[in-house]
Amino acid sequence: MNEVEQINKLLESLPPTMKEEALDFVEFLSKKAKDRGSEEMSDLDWSNFSIENALRDEPDDTIEYFESDLKVSWR
DSSP states (O other): OHHHHHHHHHTTTTTTTHHHHHHHHHHHHHHHHHHHHHHHHHHHHHHHHHHHHHHTTTTTTOOOOOOGOSOOOOO
């Protein structure tokens, strides 16, 4: 039995008022997951921006740089 089936089975056994409370909790978790996802994306965007700007004065744009090329890391 997978997680969804387990959750559905447990939900079926709850009284209606507790089903409403369970729905509220699931909505809370869903919003939390979305917020966490957008924060992670912001961190990734910031990291890419930082690397690009750290290497912006390099003379040859044909060279591909990686994070490991940096001598100082701000983490």
